[in-house]
Amino acid sequence: MNDSLRIRSYVQDQWVDGEGEGARLYNPSTGEVMATASTTGVDMGGALAHARRVGGANLRSLSFAERGAILKGLSKVVREHRDELLELARTNGGNTAGDGSFDIDGASGTLFFYSNLGRSLGEGSLLEDGESLPLGKETSLCGRHVWVPRRGAAVFVNAFNFPAWGFAEKMACAFLAGMPVVVKPATLTACVAFRLAELFVDSGLLPAGSWTFLAGPAGDLLDHLEGQDVLAFTGSAATGRKMRSHPRVLDKGVRVSVEADSLNSAVLGPDVEEGSDSWNLFVKEVSREMTQKAGQKCTATRRVFVPADRIEAVIAALTGRLARTTIGEPGAEGVRMGPLASAAQLEDVKGGVGDLASVGEIVFGDPEIVERADGGSSGTGCFMSPVLLRCDEPREAAVVHAREVFGPVATVMPYDGAEEAVELIALGEGSLVASVYSDDAVFVRQVVLGIAPYHGRVYLGSADIAGEAWGPGAVLPGLVHGGPGRAGASEELGGLRGVYHYMQRTALEGSAELIGSILGEGAKST
Numbered sequence: 055m056n057d058s059l060r061i062r063s064y065v066q067d068q069w070v071d072g073e074g075e076g077a078r079l080y081n082p083s084t085g086e087v088m089a090t091a092s093t094t095g096v097d098m099g100g101a102l103a104h105a106r107r108v109g110g111a112n113l114r115s116l117s118f119a120e121r122g123a124i125l126k127g128l129s130k131v132v133r134e135h136r137d138e139l140l141e142l143a144r145t146n147g148g149n150t151a152g153d154g155s156f157d158i159d160g161a162s163g164t165l166f167f168y169s170n171l172g173r174s175l176g177e178g179s180l181l182e183d184g185e186s187l188p189l190g191k192e193t194s195l196c197g198r199h200v201w202v203p204r205r206g207a208a209v210f211v212n213a214f215n216f217p218a219w220g221f222a223e224k225m226a227c228a229f230l231a232g233m234p235v236v237v238k239p240a241t242l243t244a245c246v247a248f249r250l251a252e253l254f255v256d257s258g259l260l261p262a263g264s265w266t267f268l269a270g271p272a273g274d275l276l277d278h279l280e281g282q283d284v285l286a287f288t289g290s291a292a293t294g295r296k297m298r299s300h301p302r303v304l305d306k307g308v309r310v311s312v313e314a315d316s317l318n319s320a321v322l323g324p325d326v327e328e329g330s331d332s333w334n335l336f337v338k339e340v341s342r343e344m345t346q347k348a349g350q351k352c353t354a355t356r357r358v359f360v361p362a363d364r365i366e367a368v369i370a371a372l373t374g375r376l377a378r379t380t381i382g383e384p385g386a387e388g389v390r391m392g393p394l395a396s397a398a399q400l401e402d403v404k405g406g407v408g409d410l411a412s413v414g415e416i417v418f419g420d421p422e423i424v425e426r427a428d429g430g431s432s433g434t435g436c437f438m439s440p441v442l443l444r445c446d447e448p449r450e451a452a453v454v455h456a457r458e459v460f461g462p463v464a465t466v467m468p469y470d471g472a473e474e475a476v477e478l479i480a481l482g483e484g485s486l487v488a489s490v491y492s493d494d495a496v497f498v499r500q501v502v503l504g505i506a507p508y509h510g511r512v513y514l515g516s517a518d519i520a521g522e523a524w525g526p527g528a529v530l531p532g533l534v535h536g537g538p539g540r541a542g543a544s545e546e547l548g549g550l551r552g553v554y555h556y557m558q559r560t561a562l563e564g565s566a567e568l569i570g571s572i573l574g575e576g577a578k579s580t
Contacts, residue, residue, distance in 0.1 A: 059089035061248045063096050064255060064267040066104040072096055076270050077241045082148040082393040082436040083383045089146075091241055091248075093270035099278040101236065101266050105207040106282070109234025109263030114203050116261070117179055121230050122172020127259040129165035132158065132218070135253055139218065139246055146245035147217065148392040148436065150384040153347045157246070160529070161222035164547075167531040168226035171549060179203070179232065180573060181550075183559055186566065194566035200573065201557040203232030204309075206282030208556055211272060211297070213288040214240035214395050215350040217247040223531065223547055224286050229264070231556035233284065236266040236275075240289075242396055244269065281306040284556055286546070288352070291315040294542055311555060312542035313535070315458040316352055317482035318343075318526065321475050321501060322360040323492025328367050331517040336491040337368075339515065339525045340464065341375040344440050345391045346527060349462035350399070353487050353527040356458060359448075359475050362468035369444060369466055373418040376440045382428030383435075389427055393436040394461055400436040406459030407441050413453055414445030414465060438462065448478050455481035472497050476504030484508050484539020489526040491515040510537035510545065 061079070062069045076092025113121065132139070136158055143154030175181070183199035190196070208228035212220040221237045228235050239247035251267040254260055268275070279285060279302050287297050291314040297303065298310050320340050326332045343355040360368045384392035394400045404421045419441035426437060440462040445451045448467040455478075469475040479488060488509050492498050493516050502512050511533060513526040529535045534548035546552050562569050 059245070061089050061091035061244055061269040063093055063269040064251055064265065065096060065101045067262050070096060072270055079146060079242065079245060080396065081145050082395055084435060089245055091244055091270040093268055093273050096268065096273070098273055098275040101268075102207050102209075102275075102278050102280075102283070104263055105234040105236055105266050106205065106280070107263070109261065109265070110203070110205060110207070110232070112261035113229065113232045113234060113264050114179065116232070117177040118172045118175035118230060119177055121232065122169040122175070124259050125165045125172060125226055125229060126169035127257060128254055129162045129169060131253050131257050131259075132162035132165065132250065135249075136162075139249060142245045142249055143217075144384045144392075147243045148384055148395060149347065150389060150392050152390075153384070153392065156346065157216050157218045160216070160219035161250075164219065164223045164531045165226050168230050171553075172230050178574065181557070182573060186569075189563065195564070196566045196569065198562045198569050198573070199559055200562055201554060201559050204282045204284065204556060204558050206233065206280055206284065207236050207266075208233040208284045208286065209236045209238070209275065209279070211238045211285070211287045211289070212240055212247075213352070214242040215347060215352070217243045217245075218250060220288055221247065223529070223535070226531070227547070227552035228284070228556045231553045233556045234264040234266070236268065238268040238272050238275065241270050276300045277302050279303060279306060279308045281308060284309045284311070286311040288313040291540060291542070309555070311544040311546065313352060313486070313544060313546065314540065314542040316486040316537060316541045317356045317455060317458055318353060318485045319357045319359060319479045319482065319488045320355045320526070321469075321479070321488070321490045322364065322368065323490065323494055323497050324361045325492055325494040325497065328364075328371075331520045332491050332493055332515065335515050335520045335523060337371045337375055339489070339523070341372055341379075342525065343527050344376070344442075344462050344464050345379050348391055348394050348438070349440070350395060350460055351527055353529060355464055355489070355526065357454065357479070357482065358464055358466045359469045359478055360466060362470055365444070365466060365468050369417050369442070372442055372466070376418055376442060379440055380427035381424055381437055381439065382426040382430060386428035391440070391462065394438060395436070397436055399460070400438060403438060403459055403461030403463065406457055406461070407443075407463055409453050409457050410443050410445075410459065410463070410465055413447075413451035414443045416441060417444045417466075418442040442466065455483070472500040472504070475501055479505050480508050482508070482540065484537050484541045484543070486535065486537040486541050487511045487513060487526045489513040489515055493517055508538060510534050510541065
């Protein structure tokens, strides 16, 4: 791929090009321009209207099983072109093979999961919610709740770090619900998403109007939203606030889902002995969460809480493992961590490290110095060393609990007892995931019940699951992904829970016979 590539939009069932050169997409390892993309002049209002009118009608005419079959076919498309997509992830996203597969395989796996869910829901197109509620004494008067597809479009504005999985997890739920999708990937790393758009269109699997792809900035897209639309955003809390407070969103009552900043935590229990299976699992997974995708994950561990008497041993173990992280061009042999996604991202992370260092000390790494295993110059590309910090007064260090540094950075802090661990974690004001490493059921229960209100998911690392643990960073389609407060106060995935977000729950009140005739034999009880 070279700078002659032009990323186009797919609007109203045809490929269209924006006006002007538009944005440039770079290879973060070399600084080479890979492509350009523009949405200037694209009819956003027309795109949404076509999706609602044509795409919505076509998807609603299909059963859950038929929609699931489409998702199964798309999952196969992703798998068949995996190598090509991994190469794009390397050159445009700076991903190692492992990092790229995390994204690409996550996309195909999620589409496949929801295809199976569609098959299990069968030939109906409605979902019953709960049992019938008798309301009459002399007649069959009753009440019944039902889920029906919304009559709008599902609009996805995604982050740069997961150009495949990021939209696939949303698309799978919306398609199964019967809503057409409008995909707006982050322009910075859009090469993977664009290639997937081409493959999906070429597959012939997509009903007319069900798929819209926007190649560059969103422009006036939000100005054309209607009350039946759903807006799902992944990115910074600041941008999420802008979307939620957009005049059109407020005026029309648009349903909004936001996945935003997340200061995820890892807690080491006081029972865990150095060198034990639980200890080794903790060290392995904290270091992996710091370095996988160069720390550019919404689920990456940012705050590490350990018993005060173990802090020296934990730092020694983590620094020993981090020291073995080989950095360089992600295609080079032996490289385990590639660059950050852009020069702007690199500068932002360096600034964040400076903020954290103002309340602590760096115990491993240097944001200004990186040793590259591929022999490249330290001044070329967007490379950075992992940075581990230590903060001995976490209650006095507000920035550690407020500033998400979106890179290979984490801070180790001491705690004294389960109650204090809960209080310190809660200072993050809501996160996607927290992990607790302990084999002490009493400690785990106290911590989990204390932190659960602040998290969408709590991962329990212990000796008995160490051999097949997924780790806190793996977003599984059967479990809820999202978090309260700072993390966006929304949910995605979670099996049917994610599908409900794109449907409307309506209470039906009337005779049991009439309601039964509306639901029909194909309605699935949930």
